Amino acid sequence: MLNETKVVGLPLARIDGPSKVSGKARYAAEHFATDMLFGCVLPATIATGRITDIDVSEAERFPGVVKVYTYKNRPTVAKRESKWKDEVALPGYTMRPLEDDHVQFDGQPIAFVVAENFEAARDAAELIRVRYAAYDPHTDLLQEQANSYEPPVPRMKEFMPPKPRGDAEGAFAQAPHKIAFEYYMEGEHHNPMELFGSTVLWEKDGRLTIHDKTQGPQNSHDYVCNVFGLKPENVVVQNKFVGGAFGQGLRPKYQLFLAVMASLDLRRSVKAEMSRREMFYLTWRPVCLQKVSLATDAEGNLQSIMHHALGGTSRYEDYQENVANWSGMAYKCDNVKISYEIAKLDRSTPGDMRAPGAASGVTALETAMDELAYEVGIDPLELRIRNFIHVDQNQDKELTSKALHACYREAAESFGWANRRHEPRSMRDGNDLVGWGMATGFWEAQLSEAEAKVSLSSDGKVVVSAAASDIGTGTYTILNQVAAEAFGVSPQAVTVRIGDSSLPKTSVEGGSWTAASSGSAVQVAARAVVATLLKHARSMPNSPLADASEDQVEIAEGRLVMQANHQVGVAFADIMEAAGVSEVEEHGKVAPDPATMKKFSAYTHSAVFVEVKVDEELLIPRVTRVVTAVAAGRILNPKTARSQILGGVVMGVGMALHEEGMVDHRTGRVMNHNLAEYHVPAHADIEDVEVIFVKEDDDKVSPIGVKGLGEIGIVGVAAAVSNAIFHATGKRIRHFPMTIDKLLGEPDRH
Numbered sequence: 001m002l003n004e005t006k007v008v009g010l011p012l013a014r015i016d017g018p019s020k021v022s023g024k025a026r027y028a029a030e031h032f033a034t035d036m037l038f039g040c041v042l043p044a045t046i047a048t049g050r051i052t053d054i055d056v057s058e059a060e061r062f063p064g065v066v067k068v069y070t071y072k073n074r075p076t077v078a079k080r081e082s083k084w085k086d087e088v089a090l091p092g093y094t095m096r097p098l099e100d101d102h103v104q105f106d107g108q109p110i111a112f113v114v115a116e117n118f119e120a121a122r123d124a125a126e127l128i129r130v131r132y133a134a135y136d137p138h139t140d141l142l143q144e145q146a147n148s149y150e151p152p153v154p155r156m157k158e159f160m161p162p163k164p165r166g167d168a169e170g171a172f173a174q175a176p177h178k179i180a181f182e183y184y185m186e187g188e189h190h191n192p193m194e195l196f197g198s199t200v201l202w203e204k205d206g207r208l209t210i211h212d213k214t215q216g217p218q219n220s221h222d223y224v225c226n227v228f229g230l231k232p233e234n235v236v237v238q239n240k241f242v243g244g245a246f247g248q249g250l251r252p253k254y255q256l257f258l259a260v261m262a263s264l265d266l267r268r269s270v271k272a273e274m275s276r277r278e279m280f281y282l283t284w285r286p287v288c289l290q291k292v293s294l295a296t297d298a299e300g301n302l303q304s305i306m307h308h309a310l311g312g313t314s315r316y317e318d319y320q321e322n323v324a325n326w327s328g329m330a331y332k333c334d335n336v337k338i339s340y341e342i343a344k345l346d347r348s349t350p351g352d353m354r355a356p357g358a359a360s361g362v363t364a365l366e367t368a369m370d371e372l373a374y375e376v377g378i379d380p381l382e383l384r385i386r387n388f389i390h391v392d393q394n395q396d397k398e399l400t401s402k403a404l405h406a407c408y409r410e411a412a413e414s415f416g417w418a419n420r421r422h423e424p425r426s427m428r429d430g431n432d433l434v435g436w437g438m439a440t441g442f443w444e445a446q447l448s449e450a451e452a453k454v455s456l457s458s459d460g461k462v463v464v465s466a467a468a469s470d471i472g473t474g475t476y477t478i479l480n481q482v483a484a485e486a487f488g489v490s491p492q493a494v495t496v497r498i499g500d501s502s503l504p505k506t507s508v509e510g511g512s513w514t515a516a517s518s519g520s521a522v523q524v525a526a527r528a529v530v531a532t533l534l535k536h537a538r539s540m541p542n543s544p545l546a547d548a549s550e551d552q553v554e555i556a557e558g559r560l561v562m563q564a565n566h567q568v569g570v571a572f573a574d575i576m577e578a579a580g581v582s583e584v585e586e587h588g589k590v591a592p593d594p595a596t597m598k599k600f601s602a603y604t605h606s607a608v609f610v611e612v613k614v615d616e617e618l619l620i621p622r623v624t625r626v627v628t629a630v631a632a633g634r635i636l637n638p639k640t641a642r643s644q645i646l647g648g649v650v651m652g653v654g655m656a657l658h659e660e661g662m663v664d665h666r667t668g669r670v671m672n673h674n675l676a677e678y679h680v681p682a683h684a685d686i687e688d689v690e691v692i693f694v695k696e697d698d699d700k701v702s703p704i705g706v707k708g709l710g711e712i713g714i715v716g717v718a719a720a721v722s723n724a725i726f727h728a729t730g731k732r733i734r735h736f737p738m739t740i741d742k743l744l745g746e747p748d749r750h
């Protein structure tokens, strides 16, 4: 661990901020080349069936059109499935754009028009005549639950339910207090500001430089090389700036395939960008149906937890996430049964979306906990505290740390929870019913394999390089801080180079693991630079550091010095001069430690408190206050950290009240594929949000003590809103989003 903090821990503004707000930062589809071509996709208009006829002759004659690709003339690409599997691919058959005449989801690309300008490509696509033989669509999860199944090939073994413990059914039957309800969540769609786009710059010697909207430039790089049989050294993928990404950018998207395909075929630079509408067809958090049963003894101690989750997937891949396992680790309980199934739908494969699994699963669990608190007749926060657990019962492991008590205490204090009246409809403000609700949040704290390169030059300039991504999270800034800290230099002296597949190996940016992993790799590399400097210093004539060891020295004010006495040391410029070098550069690498992983589980935790005001007659809910306290280990930068949590809270409010993917189950088609009809929170929907980071020292979770923050912010928010709405109105809505029609109407089907 870092011991002192001079730069780490400061609320530095994002170093990429000025270039983004001034428009200088170029996103994937904002790169250009002379004589570049532009592609546009024609999406299918059925959810399932076959293309019986596709006539592109008129489109081909359209002025400016260079070529129209369909399954009939798609260039030859890799056949073996292994070549299509990206770093985070799913069990199943990876989607291969324009492969054949099958249509498996509404909006599937069935043609790709390439033209001298985008408008020509777009207009020509409209001239393609398609005939289909459409089959009956099956897109309603409630209908398809009859065909649900346990995933035969686990995506990750951690996603599979833990073995049942105790006798959950027996304990439930005998318990004095119990609840059992179903919770239904509509699918949600990803709406980052930046659309999926790829600019492929074709160079005469056959090299490609690709600007891709991705969370992992090396993942896109390897996918392109495997699918098209290209030499790794001839392809570079960059994502230096990413306009927001919440999980769907983990896997390569079809516009990358199509743009590279056309570029190689036409030997020209090609750009392709999805429309907002295409984003809706392709990117979504799966619809899910959950049943949660909870029971306690007379005092509110949990005796039984049962959680069954059902999620939607596509025909061609088994999308899986950890929805229900949280219920086995959240609270102390010896009788637990968890199950997880998926059901095939005629939809595109769902994908990871901020806290995949937890965002939906913890919403169900934490709404059920509130229902249980009312059943037992105790305060909802008290119920959680009464059932607090210090170990991970699912895996029978210790926890690296769990400062959740502090989260409860500090958030409740700031929120004023002690002034809450327990009875629903007991608090008001003029015409508004006031409701206070709370929930706990859980997410994983993971370390992924990561490498970094750090160089220190004799003039005190530092360069950090890694293939990591900054997807809006602050990666540029925190890696800078870790390096600045290590060398005792100012952040201005540090340059961070990320977002390039040719840089040191890094996993995709996801799972909230980047700060912990790449941050640690930078620290390891920086320590290696110090070690090399020491080696040089020791061999200098009359060196004051001749007998020093690595763990006795550090860098301060431009000198390599003894930690115990900064008077003793040598300027690193002098060390480099004596060694005949102008800079020292070293690699660092981190990976999870198997011994630690065997013994410990690691999670981030949060406590979310929400106030809603609901107009008594119109039943319009407003979230007027949110206080969330987060325990995520060490906070490298409280400003970027807070921004991550704020973003998560906003998405949580969207999950609670607004975001609802609508499908017409008669046709299987996505109905609200635009931001006019698919609502996300606007500024007017978000009022006071307070973020608290509680102190949590954790020397096991990662070498720099960081747990990660990208996802925990959303978890628990929708449940806290739901619980606040119940407290305000006395109505329990178990169907998300909790739109006004559900508040006005009779209790709905769930």
Ligand code: MOS
Pocket: 215, 245, 246, 247, 248, 250, 352, 353, 354, 355, 356, 509, 510, 511, 512
């Ligand atoms: Mo995240 S949903 O792993 O980007």
